[in-house]
Amino acid sequence: MNVDLRYLGRSELKRSGSAETLSFAPNLARPAVFYDGQVRHAVRFREAISALHEVVIGDHRFKKRDKAAYLQWREAEQQREAEQRAEIYHKARRAEVERIAREPLPPNLHEDFKRLHSLYWTARRRWASELSSRDPELFRHLVPCDPVVTVAPDVVFFECFAKDEASYGCLLVDRDGFEHEGKAGLGTTNVDYSMALYDHFQGLRSYRPTRLQVDPTGFEVKVEGHADYREEKIDLPPSWLRGFGQISAAMGLPGRRVELSTDVVYSLLAYLRRHREKSGPRSLRFLLEPGRKPRVVVDPFDVAIESRGPAYDGERPEEIKVWGRRRLMVLARLLPMVERVEVVLLGSGLPSVWIAHMGEMRFVLALSGWTSNDWSSGAALDLISGGFRTDARVLDVASGALKEKHRMTYSELVSLTGASPEVLLGSMQLLAKQGQCVYDFSGEVFRWRPILPVALSETLIGPEHPELVAARDAWRSGRVKVQRDNAVEGNRRMIVGTVNGTKCEAVLDADGIIRKGTCTCSYFFTSRMRKGPCQHLLGLRMQAQTTPAPTSARGASTSTGAGVGVGAASGKPATDKPAEGPKWYERWFK
Numbered sequence: 001m002n003v004d005l006r007y008l009g010r011s012e013l014k015r016s017g018s019a020e021t022l023s024f025a026p027n028l029a030r031p032a033v034f035y036d037g038q039v040r041h042a043v044r045f046r047e048a049i050s051a052l053h054e055v056v057i058g059d060h061r062f063k064k065r066d067k068a069a070y071l072q073w074r075e076a077e078q079q080r081e082a083e084q085r086a087e088i089y090h091k092a093r094r095a096e097v098e099r100i101a102r103e104p105l106p107p108n109l110h111e112d113f114k115r116l117h118s119l120y121w122t123a124r125r126r127w128a129s130e131l132s133s134r135d136p137e138l139f140r141h142l143v144p145c146d147p148v149v150t151v152a153p154d155v156v157f158f159e160c161f162a163k164d165e166a167s168y169g170c171l172l173v174d175r176d177g178f179e180h181e182g183k184a185g186l187g188t189t190n191v192d193y194s195m196a197l198y199d200h201f202q203g204l205r206s207y208r209p210t211r212l213q214v215d216p217t218g219f220e221v222k223v224e225g226h227a228d229y230r231e232e233k234i235d236l237p238p239s240w241l242r243g244f245g246q247i248s249a250a251m252g253l254p255g256r257r258v259e260l261s262t263d264v265v266y267s268l269l270a271y272l273r274r275h276r277e278k279s280g281p282r283s284l285r286f287l288l289e290p291g292r293k294p295r296v297v298v299d300p301f302d303v304a305i306e307s308r309g310p311a312y313d314g315e316r317p318e319e320i321k322v323w324g325r326r327r328l329m330v331l332a333r334l335l336p337m338v339e340r341v342e343v344v345l346l347g348s349g350l351p352s353v354w355i356a357h358m359g360e361m362r363f364v365l366a367l368s369g370w371t372s373n374d375w376s377s378g379a380a381l382d383l384i385s386g387g388f389r390t391d392a393r394v395l396d397v398a399s400g401a402l403k404e405k406h407r408m409t410y411s412e413l414v415s416l417t418g419a420s421p422e423v424l425l426g427s428m429q430l431l432a433k434q435g436q437c438v439y440d441f442s443g444e445v446f447r448w449r450p451i452l453p454v455a456l457s458e459t460l461i462g463p464e465h466p467e468l469v470a471a472r473d474a475w476r477s478g479r480v481k482v483q484r485d486n487a488v489e490g491n492r493r494m495i496v497g498t499v500n501g502t503k504c505e506a507v508l509d510a511d512g513i514i515r516k517g518t519c520t521c522s523y524f525f526t527s528r529m530r531k532g533p534c535q536h537l538l539g540l541r542m543q544a545q546t547t548p549a550p551t552s553a554r555g556a557s558t559s560t561g562a563g564v565g566v567g568a569a570s571g572k573p574a575t576d577k578p579a580e581g582p583k584w585y586e587r588w589f590k
Contacts, residue, residue: 005027005029005190006027006028006029007025007026007027007028007192008025008028009025009192009215010025010192010197011023011024011025011191011192011197012197012200013197013200013201013203013204018208018209019208019209019210019211020203020204020208020209020210020211021210021211021212021213022039022200022201022204022210022211022212022213023213023215024149024191024192024212024213024214024215025191025192025215026149026189026190026191026192026214026215026216027189027190027191027192029453030187030188030189030190030453031187031189031453032185032187032216033149033150033151033185033186033187033188033189033214034151034183034184034185034214034215034216035151035156035182035184035185035212035213035214036181036182036183036184036211036212036213036214037156037175037178037179037180037181037182037184037211037212038178038179038180038181038209038210038211038212039173039177039178039210039211039212040177040178040179040360041177041206041359041360041361042204042205042206042208042209042210043204043205043206043337044337044358044359044361045173045204045210045212045361046201046202046204047333047334047336047337048171048334048358048361048363049158049171049201050198050201050202050333051169051171051330051331051333051334051363052147052158052160052169052170052171052363053198053201054169054329054330055160055161055162055167055168055169055330055365056147056160056162056163056169057162057163058162058163058164058166058167058327058330147159147160147190147191148160148188148189148190148191148449148451149188149189149190149191149214150187150188150447150449151184151185151186151187151188151214152186152406152407152447153175153186153406153407154174154175154407154443155172155173155174155175155443156172156173156175156178156212157170157171157172157173158170158171159438159449161243161244161247165243165368166324166327166367166368167324167327167330167365167366167367167368168244168247168364168365168366169330169363169364169365169366170363170364170366171361171362171363171364172361172362172363172364172440172442172443173360173361174360174361176360177359177360177361178212183216185216186406188449188450188451189214191214242433242456244435244451245432245433245434245435245451245456246433247351247366248432248433248435248437248438248439248449248451249429249430249432249433250346250351250366253346254346254513255344255345255346255347255353256288256314256318256320256344256345257342257343257344257345258286258288258294258312258342258343258344258345259294259307259309259310259340259341259342259343260294260296260307260309260340260341260342260343261307261308261309261340261341262335262338262339262340262341263308264296264305264306264307264308264309264341265328265331265335265338265341266335267305268284268296268298268305268325268328269328269329269331269332269335271298271301271303271305272298272325272326272328272329273329275301277299277300277301279300280299280300281299281300281321282299282300282323282325283299283321283322283323283325284296284297284298284299284321284322284323284325285297285299285319285320285321286318286319286320286321286322286343286345287304287319288312288314288317288318288319288320289312289317290311290312290313290314290315290316290317291311291312292311292312293306293307293308293309293310293311293312294306294307294309294312295307298325309340315490315491316489316490316491316492319348320345320347320348321348321349322345322348322349322350322352322367323349323367324352324367324368327365327367328354328365328367330365331354331356331363331365334356334358334363337358337359338356338357338358339357339358339359340357341354341355341356341357342354342355342357342441342442343355344441347513347515347529348529348530349529349530351366351367351368352366352367353365353366353367353441354366354367355441355442357442362442362443364440364441364442388422388423388425388426388429389422389423389426390423390426390427390430391419391423391426391427393417394417394419394423394424394427395427395430395431397416397417398413398416398417398424398427398428398431399431399436399437399448401413401416402431402437402446402447402448403448405448406447406448407440407443407445407446407447407448408445408446409444409445409446410424410444410446413428413446428446433456434455434456435450435451435452435455435456436448436449436450436451436455437449465532466535467523467532467533467534467535467538468535468538470535471499471535471536471538471539471542472538472542474499474500474535474536474539475539475542475543479499479500479501479539480497480498480499480539480540480542480543481497481498481499482495482496482497482540482543482544482547483496483497483498484496484497485544485547485550486550487549487550488507490509491509492507492508492509492515493507493508493544493549493550494506494507494508495507495508495540495541495543495544497540497543499535499536499539499540500535500536500539502519502520502521502536503519503520504517504518504519504520504521504524504534504536504537504540505517505518505519505540506533506537506540506541508541508544514529514533514537514538514541516529517529517533517537519534519536519537521534521535521536523535524536524537
């Protein structure tokens, strides 16, 4: 997708006497967004924005060892030997050309061409990657799109997405973190970014007053023909745009919130820096027990680090594995200023969100399950939220209200739309996938943030996952047969049955999410639950949404809230009235 970027001048650090101004050049191709305020804690802002830079340039994909020096020596040796064989080589070449001229074209010419064509483009991509990493002037090739800045009534926040599409970073600064504020234009825009700007960040000092400025000059003067005016057209990869939308949608999924003391993260990063695993697993295991402090186990060393913070307040013991721990190194610079760290766990093998609280600032780092399993795939996330539904009316009302107020809590959206949890969350997820809003875990609110001037199209977002489509078809056709539906310990629900004749069973938690399951199909056999539930487990879950939850042994209802907004077993939609009785979503939406 081609994106227009128009800038007047470049982002830079301007100094005037003892004061300095960090001036960002906004994208003039978007509506006017500007801000001006003095940063209260310059050093804290310097470290946070520098950590965001590490996310921007992050590329943890496997890279082969650099053999440039060896290849140069080998080339010199070959050149020396070639001088002795030059005459023989030319004679053999002439003889080969004469022989080929007398023979017909080889039958596999097309296949050989495709093979050599692939070798050429592989070498060309390798050359481009090496050139961009060694030449700072080509930093534009490292950053698919300039960072996004949003000026909201309560915060100013910067967002970026890693080059390898595996990490997302967001720095939120409360408006109270600024003093002597000037004029402000609310909205979202791109800001000019370069390697030189990162060097300017390092010059921020606590003894020099520092102002943050999203410069409005370009919106106020005629820029055509100006010496500093420039236009760029960036062809953004669809996977990059799709990944940015997926992370926004994933941040609204239910998860387990764990608070860690700062020393846990320090110990974790220090241990990983001193030790390099030679074999798997390369995961972090969160051992969570209600009433006890969380523990983090580093595999495969089996080293357990216990938090000194508050105890885990979940409902039942859990063990959750997450990957991508090397990418946590971007938090190293922040640790001296971090007060506490919160981790939101979506499940084993699924993305995790790390929130570093630093007074008036919060740094959010979201990591995909694996570096190669990037956000743009989004398969597991779509399957987890397979029970959510969208509604055009709810989508219009919610987007209009968000655009006007810039931020809204989940409760406010429920009161405004009157929609059921499944419909409201499904509509908000679609809005996030289109790049129009994001869920702020640190403030527990939905924020209006259009990543581009227009919503992402369905072509970029991609079709629904085939397993989800097949599950919905089986459910609506009545091919889901429940044989047993029992309440189990921990406010959970176990369902056993057949879907399209395939035996399967699933355990649903109080949020209606499949926490455990087993199935005899090939999809489950090859990936288990690492890529999300199969169509048969999803079918059981959809059927569970149409029937009342069984009563536990203690006589209390273990409703998952899944019956809201869904009709009887026929699968016909019912009215989208909010659920009555226990509100299951209030445990993770304040």
